[in-house]
Each structure stands twice: as C-alpha cells, then as structure tokens.
Amino acid sequence: MDPVRRLAGDLLICVLKKGAFSGAELDKALSKTDFSERDKAFLTTLVYGTLTHLYAIDFELAHHSKTKLSKLEDHVLTQLRLAVFQIRYLDKVPPFAAVSEAVSLVRKKNPKAAGYVNGVLRGLLRRQTAWSFASEEDALSFQYSLKPELTGHFLTSYPQHVREILEGLLQSGDLCLRISGTPQEVLAYQQTLEDQGFAVAPGRLHPMFLHVAHSGAVRSLPGYAEGRIAVQNEAAALPALLMAELVPRGKVLDVCAAPGGKSACLCLLGTPDLEITALDRTKAKVEKMRENFQRQHLPIKTFVQDGTVFRSKEAGAYDGVLLDVPCSGLGLMGKKPDIRQKMTLEGMRELEEIQRTLIAVNSRYVAKGGYLIYSTCTLNPRENEEAIRWFLAAEPSFQRCEEPLQAWVSSRKTPQLLYQDGMLTVLPGQGLDGFFVAILQRRD
Known part of the structure; x- marks a missing residue:
C-alpha cells in the first residue's frame, strides 16, 4: 500500500471536505514526512493535479458510477479521483498501477467497496470514444x-x-524568483543554479527575475538565508516595477501589503531617498512581512492598519500609493487550484464593495500630482476595469495615467500583456499569473 497516495487522499479530504487550503496543508505534511524528494514531488503533483482537474475527473466518474458521487464515502471517492487523475493526466504512471493502488487503499478501510472501485476504474479504462457536449x-x-x-x-x-x-490557468509554472543585485549578479546567480543542475530561464518582464524548475523548498536554494532571493511572480511585481519609474524617491504607501513582495521589489529598485510604509490589517500578516523584510535587509516601515479606515492626518501625504485589493484570485488558479473549486460568481460580487471602499479611502492619501496604482490578481472586469471607471466617475480629481503604462507595455515583446483603455491585463501562462493594473494620477 502506497503511503504517498494514502497521504494525498487524506490531504484532499481536508481541502474538499473541511475547507482547508491545499498549499498550507501540503507544506505542513511535507515538513513532517521522511519521504524522498521524488516522493514529495509526486505527492505535490497528486494533490495539485487532482484539484486542478477535479471537474473533468468527476464528470467521468459520474458517467461510470452507478452510485451518485455524493453518496460515496470520502475515502472511496478520493481514491477514485486520484486514480482517474493518474490515468488521464500522468503519462509516467501505468494505468494498472493507478487502479491497483486505489483498490488496495480502499480495501484497507472498506473491503466491500474495493470491487466497486475496481469496476468503475476498469470501465473508465475501456472507454475509447470521445465525449460529446451540447454547448x-x-x-x-x-x-x-x-x-x-x-x-x-x-x-x-x-x-x-x-x-x-x-x-x-492549467499551468502551474516554474518557481519565479526575484534576485537582489545588479544584472551581472543576477546572471551569476543563474549560473550558480545551472551548475547545480537546475533548469533556469530569464524573467519575461524584468531582468531581476528568474524562472527555476524547482519543486522543493525555496529555503534550500542558495542565497535564501542571506536574503538574496524571494519568491514573487513577475505579474505580481508589476505595480512595484511601475511605481519605481513614477516615484523613484519620496514617500510610498503600500496598502494590503502582505506578504510584502511589492514593497520589497520597490525598495530594491528605488533610490535611497525612497521611504516605503507597508500596511495590513492583521498582526500575523504584518509580523510575517517584518520577517521577510528583515531577511532581505530592507528598511521598510510596517504597521497594523485596516485599509478601509481613513486616517485624516495622512491625507495627501504620499507621492504614491500601491493598492493591491483583496480579489477573487482567478488569475492564480494555475498555482492555487483551490480557487477552481471554491470561487463562485456570488463570491466575486461580494468582493466589490470592499474593493470600492479601499480605493475611495486610500486615494485620499495621494498628494497632488501623485499616483495610485490599483491592482488585482483576478480576471474579472467588475473587479478591474469597472471598478476604475466607477472611481473616476465619483472622483474627478483623478485621471487615468496612460502614457507610462503604454510605454512600459510597448517596450516588452510579451503577447500576454493586453493593454486596453489605458489599463493592463496580464493573461495567464508562460510563467505569468493573470493580473490587472491601472495607474491613476491626482490632478495638480
């Protein structure tokens, strides 16, 4: 009986039945096991892969099972799902091995269900014709x-x-690292990784990033303990990359800042005269930010503060405000497959009120002539373009700042950058998360 597949089943039950987050549960499990690196990678593939393809897996199971999936015991349904994922999506796993392991694991808990599992999976294996759909x-x-x-x-x-x-959104992408240092130092770090056997590709949006084929702990990579590297997707760094050009010195406020990637990126690119303050609403998030900044040796101020509460003493006090609002996260489904299962249209609509409150409140901290960069990691016009149009209609002292964004996009030959109406959508794939950015400027 395979302990990796058994643990994968337990983790999926925690995520799908108890509402746990797959990333946190997987990290916790990996830290406690004595699995080989190969088995840890297989466990990660099983959990994330099954969650990613769950809709299609359940579609097939529903057509081959005489019992409704909702009536099955959790461990039976979970092992069926894991087996179908391996059969349909993992070329390196022989189908007979996937069936055999699923039957063995189910027999351990419920011998009577083993025959049912065997029958369903073998029926699925015999199907040769493609499915047809009405729409x-x-x-x-x-x-x-x-x-x-x-x-x-x-x-x-x-x-x-x-x-x-x-x-x-089916692509999880390689690990994306932000490297502190000169371009020559980034190239030297790339060579170090390649000498250790890693496949490495340069960043697509900025030379301070590298894409690394690495499924293990980032802490094991050279330079992590010294603060030279941090995990950050290039798309998520866009607001900081843009702000660094608009406000190289002065004061910048980063709202909803945790875990601090945008502030850190901006600090690395800004001048010594740039003062950054990073806020978030919970003590735990702010403490995590402080740890990240300390590891990277970055002089960034941090405070616990609810971004929906206006602080009148700081009105007009900042040359730039970074506002990456809580969102539906649809652009992250490739690396966070839980979103595929948990997000709904109703849930997306419920986020709109807090997003509009955040932009209305935090725009008041922008000085005349200063900039507010609004961003989300989702692909939803109601949270993105429509939120900007709503704000500009309500607040005539702001205008879209199109030239810097258009020039930035034009200088990158990346077809995933979709620039329309003075706003930017990053289409997911090729190592980039789905993302949205708009630059607003307060009129003088």
Whole structure:
C-alpha cells in the first residue's frame, strides 16, 4: 500500500471536505514526512493535479458510477479521483498501477467497496470514444476542467481570449524568483543554479527575475538565508516595477501589503531617498512581512492598519500609493487550484464593495500630482476595469495615467500583456499569473 497516495487522499479530504487550503496543508505534511524528494514531488503533483482537474475527473466518474458521487464515502471517492487523475493526466504512471493502488487503499478501510472501485476504474479504462457536449461552455468546462459558471464568466468577459486564458490557468509554472543585485549578479546567480543542475530561464518582464524548475523548498536554494532571493511572480511585481519609474524617491504607501513582495521589489529598485510604509490589517500578516523584510535587509516601515479606515492626518501625504485589493484570485488558479473549486460568481460580487471602499479611502492619501496604482490578481472586469471607471466617475480629481503604462507595455515583446483603455491585463501562462493594473494620477 502506497503511503504517498494514502497521504494525498487524506490531504484532499481536508481541502474538499473541511475547507482547508491545499498549499498550507501540503507544506505542513511535507515538513513532517521522511519521504524522498521524488516522493514529495509526486505527492505535490497528486494533490495539485487532482484539484486542478477535479471537474473533468468527476464528470467521468459520474458517467461510470452507478452510485451518485455524493453518496460515496470520502475515502472511496478520493481514491477514485486520484486514480482517474493518474490515468488521464500522468503519462509516467501505468494505468494498472493507478487502479491497483486505489483498490488496495480502499480495501484497507472498506473491503466491500474495493470491487466497486475496481469496476468503475476498469470501465473508465475501456472507454475509447470521445465525449460529446451540447454547448461550447460544456465542452470547454470539460476540456479545461473548470465548473461551467466560471467558464461562462470567461466566455462572456474575454470572448477573444477565452481559450488562451483557460489554457494558461492549467499551468502551474516554474518557481519565479526575484534576485537582489545588479544584472551581472543576477546572471551569476543563474549560473550558480545551472551548475547545480537546475533548469533556469530569464524573467519575461524584468531582468531581476528568474524562472527555476524547482519543486522543493525555496529555503534550500542558495542565497535564501542571506536574503538574496524571494519568491514573487513577475505579474505580481508589476505595480512595484511601475511605481519605481513614477516615484523613484519620496514617500510610498503600500496598502494590503502582505506578504510584502511589492514593497520589497520597490525598495530594491528605488533610490535611497525612497521611504516605503507597508500596511495590513492583521498582526500575523504584518509580523510575517517584518520577517521577510528583515531577511532581505530592507528598511521598510510596517504597521497594523485596516485599509478601509481613513486616517485624516495622512491625507495627501504620499507621492504614491500601491493598492493591491483583496480579489477573487482567478488569475492564480494555475498555482492555487483551490480557487477552481471554491470561487463562485456570488463570491466575486461580494468582493466589490470592499474593493470600492479601499480605493475611495486610500486615494485620499495621494498628494497632488501623485499616483495610485490599483491592482488585482483576478480576471474579472467588475473587479478591474469597472471598478476604475466607477472611481473616476465619483472622483474627478483623478485621471487615468496612460502614457507610462503604454510605454512600459510597448517596450516588452510579451503577447500576454493586453493593454486596453489605458489599463493592463496580464493573461495567464508562460510563467505569468493573470493580473490587472491601472495607474491613476491626482490632478495638480
């Protein structure tokens, strides 16, 4: 009986039945096991892969099972799902091995269910014909393993890019590292990793980033303890990269800042005269930021502060404000597959009020002539473009600042950068998360 598959099943039950987050549960499990690096990588693949492809997996199981999936015991359904993932999506796992392990693990807890599991999986293996669907939405939902309400959202909101988006959201991407130092030092670090056998690719948006094929702990990489490297997707760094050009010196406020990647990136790019203050609403998040900044030797001020509460003493006190609001996170589904299962259209709508409150409150900290950069890690016009249009209609003292953003996009030959109406959407895939950025400037 395979302990890796057994643990994968336990973790999936925690995520799907108890509402736990897969990343946190997986990290906790990996820290406690004595698995080999190969087995740890396989465990990660099983958990994330099954969550990513869960809709298509359940679609097939429902057609081959005489019992409704909702009626099955948790451990039976979970081992069925794991087996189908291996059969359909892992070329290196022989189908008979996936079936055999699932049957063995189920027999251990419920001998009577072992025959049922064997029958369902062998029936699935015998199927040779392709599925047919009544609509494009249904076909895309199965092909890209996304529940129909989210597929419908992308079809409606991004009709010209829907397949590109759905394909990108199936990609977890390599580990993206931000390297502190000169371009020559970044190249030297890349060579160090390559000498150790890692496959490394340069950043697509900025030379301070490297994409590394590494599934182990980032703490094991050279330079981590010394603060030379940090994990940050290039798309998530966009607000900081833009702010560094707009406000190289002066005062910048980073709201909803945890875990601190944008502030850290901006601090590395700014001049010694740049003063950065990073806020978040909970003590735990701020303490984590402080730890990150201390490890990277960055002089960034941190405070616990609710971004929805206005502090009148600081009105107009900042040359720039970074506002990365809480959002539905649809652009992160490639690396956070829980979102595929948990996010709903209703949940997306519930976020709009706090997003609009945050932009209304924190825009008041921007000095005349200063900048507010609004960003999300989602692909949803209501949270992105429509939020900006709503704010500009309500606050005529601000305007879209299009030239810097357009010039920045034009200088990068990256087709995933979708610039429209003075705002930027990053389409997911090729190592980039889905992301949205808009630059607003307070009129003098």
